[in-house]
Amino acid sequence: MGNGRDNEVGWYVVKINDPDKSALISEQIDALLKIHELKQKQNLKEHFQQGFVAASSAILTSINVISFVIIGIIMLVLGNTMIMSARRDETRNTLYLKL
Numbered sequence: 001m002g003n004g005r006d007n008e009v010g011w012y013v014v015k016i017n018d019p020d021k022s023a024l025i026s027e028q029i030d031a032l033l034k035i036h037e038l039k040q041k042q043n044l045k046e047h048f049q050q051g052f053v054a055a056s057s058a059i060l061t062s063i064n065v066i067s068f069v070i071i072g073i074i075m076l077v078l079g080n081t082m083i084m085s086a087r088r089d090e091t092r093n094t095l096y097l098k099l
Contacts, residue, residue, distance in 0.1 A: 014029065016022050 012029065014025065016025055
């Protein structure tokens with residue numbers, strides 16, 4: 001139903017014909033489940049590593065974007081400073097010419 005447990009089993013019910021073999025059968029079932037659990041752990045480890053690499057890539061990309069934004073802001077401040085300096089120099093020259 002989409003609750004995230006679609007491929008999971010909650011209970012196993014096994015009918016055993018010979019009760020004397022119940023310990024052997026339960027050990028065999030445990031062995032099968034342990035192998036399956038090891039495979040799941042291996043898959044989880046691989047997924048974690050892939051997720052970590054993807055997150056690292058996203059972090060590096062965001063750092064690059066932020067760096068370019070900071071460089072752009074620095075360029076705007078530099079341009080504004082240069083324009084203000086040129087405007088101030090022109091204002092002085094205009095004042096000298098008027099006097």
